[in-house]
Amino acid sequence: MNTVKTVRELRAAVARARGEGKRIGFVPTMGNLHSGHVALITKATQRVDFVVASIFVNPLQFGAGEDLDKYPRTLAADQEKLLQAGCHLLFAPSVEEMYPEGTAGQTRVSVPQLSEGLCGASRPGHFEGVATVVSKLFNMVQPDLAIFGQKDFQQLAVIKSLVHDLNMPIQIIGEPTVRAADGLALSSRNGFLSEEQRAVAPIVYRTLSSIAEAIKQGDRDFPALISAQIQQLEAAGLRPDYLEIRHGQTLRPATAQDRDLVILVAAFLGTTRLIDNLHLNLDATA
Numbered sequence: 001m002n003t004v005k006t007v008r009e010l011r012a013a014v015a016r017a018r019g020e021g022k023r024i025g026f027v028p029t030m031g032n033l034h035s036g037h038v039a040l041i042t043k044a045t046q047r048v049d050f051v052v053a054s055i056f057v058n059p060l061q062f063g064a065g066e067d068l069d070k071y072p073r074t075l076a077a078d079q080e081k082l083l084q085a086g087c088h089l090l091f092a093p094s095v096e097e098m099y100p101e102g103t104a105g106q107t108r109v110s111v112p113q114l115s116e117g118l119c120g121a122s123r124p125g126h127f128e129g130v131a132t133v134v135s136k137l138f139n140m141v142q143p144d145l146a147i148f149g150q151k152d153f154q155q156l157a158v159i160k161s162l163v164h165d166l167n168m169p170i171q172i173i174g175e176p177t178v179r180a181a182d183g184l185a186l187s188s189r190n191g192f193l194s195e196e197q198r199a200v201a202p203i204v205y206r207t208l209s210s211i212a213e214a215i216k217q218g219d220r221d222f223p224a225l226i227s228a229q230i231q232q233l234e235a236a237g238l239r240p241d242y243l244e245i246r247h248g249q250t251l252r253p254a255t256a257q258d259r260d261l262v263i264l265v266a267a268f269l270g271t272t273r274l275i276d277n278l279h280l281n282l283d284a285t286a
Contacts, residue, residue, distance in 0.1 A: 001083045003090040007140050010091045014052065014141060017088070022049035026143035028134060031055040032072040032188040033081045036178035040147045041085035043175055052141050053082055054091040060103055061129030072188060091141070098136065109135045111158045111165075114251055118154050118264055119275065122241050127158050134159055138168055145171040149178070151185045153262055153277040157251055177276070179205065185276045192272040201269055203236045207243070208263050208278040215245075215280060220256035233267055241266035241273065248279055259283050 004010050014024060025048035027040045044051040055078055062068035075092060082090055099106055108128050115127035138146070148156050156174045163170050178186045183205035184198075193201060207229045214225055222245045233240050246253060248260035259282040266275045 001079070001087050001090060003079060003092055005092055005094065006097055007093070010052075010089075010140055013089050014050075017050040023145075024048060024141065024143040025051045026054070026137070026141045026146040027051065027087075028054045028056070028137050028146070028148075029078075030057045030071065030188070031078050032074050032191070033078045034178075034186045034188065036149055036151070036186040038081055038085045039178050040149060040175055041082060041087050043173070044145075044147050045086040047145060047147075047173075050089070051087050052089045052091060052143065053087045054093075054137055054141075056091075056093055056098060056133070056137075058098075058129060058133040059095060060099075060106070060108075060132055061126050063123055063125060066123070067189075067192075072191060091137075098133070106132065108132050109162060109166075111161050114154065114157045114161050118242055118244065118246075118251070119266060120154070122266065127155070130155055131158055131162050135162065135166070138163075138170060143170055145173060147173045147175055149176075150174045150279070151177040151187065151276065153264060153279070154251065183209075185274075187274070189272055189274070193269060197269050197272070200236055200238070201274060203233065203238070204265060204267060204274050204276050205278075207233060208265060208276060211245070211263050212278050212280050215261065216282070222254060222256070233265075237269070238274075239268040241268065243267075248281065 004013060017024060025044035027044055029037050041051060041053060057071050059068055079090060109131040110128050111131050120127050148159060150156060160172050163172055182202040184202045211225050211229055219225060226243050230240050230243055243265045245261055245263050247258050248262045254261050261280045262277055264277040266273060
């Protein structure tokens with residue numbers, strides 16, 4: 001696996017692979033890789049001939065007071081994981097390489113509606129930062145397909161929308177969330193949890209599962225379901241940011257008649273913000 005740090009080197013390496021008739025797959029990350037990221041690389045190796053990963057902690061998607069400065073940077077360990085997973089090329093640019101003119105005057109990409117509410121409400125500007133950096137990376141790599149984890153469900157919806165709306169010839173694949181044995185969704189931010197907090201954290205997924213099971217059993221009183229589970233989260237010591245039931249495709253607030261649902265949660269455990277979701281297709285589970 002080669003590691004490059006400039007757009008020129010990246011494009012040259014991808015051009016060589018294309019010249020050999022290879023299909024290009026892309027997995028963008030912010031590093032501090034875990035088994036969830038490795039699963040995305042593995043999936044890419046099964047679908048294409050040449051896999052590109054990126055590691056870039058994007059300042060545009062962090063708001064004031066968020067954890068940009070303390071976000072873990074573990075490049076050497078990440079390179080080893082990528083190598084073992086079969087990645088062919090790692091793009092690890094600096095902020096200056098990605099934003100040579102600085103971020104203040106950077107052209108921004110905005111995806112309306114899907115970016116609103118949920119994480120978009122609590123993290124103003126976050127999805128504009130995500131959409132902007134992903135658009136730049138897509139233009140740099142020009143992959144045939146790109147793979148993202150479904151843990152960031154709203155982010156995945158935003159990326160699918162921008163690719164569709166901007167006519168990018170890229171297939172977007174969402175891969176199921178990878179979980180620890182106790183159900184906690186794997187996340188780089190889990191490393192911020194204390195031992196005691198880590199023992200409590202699986203209640204986030206249990207909350208989603210409880211709501212999903214009630215819905216499958218015919219309960220359509222969504223506000224009552226949400227209210228009861230918020231109380232459970234608070235009783236366990238978490239501070240819920242949101243817990244909502246949305247339509248699984250449009251992300252609009254769900255109605256009792258909807259059959260394609262996604263239950264989404266964000267909650268603080270100490271200073272760590274945990275997010276998770278559970279996609280529920282009632283027609284598929286009937």
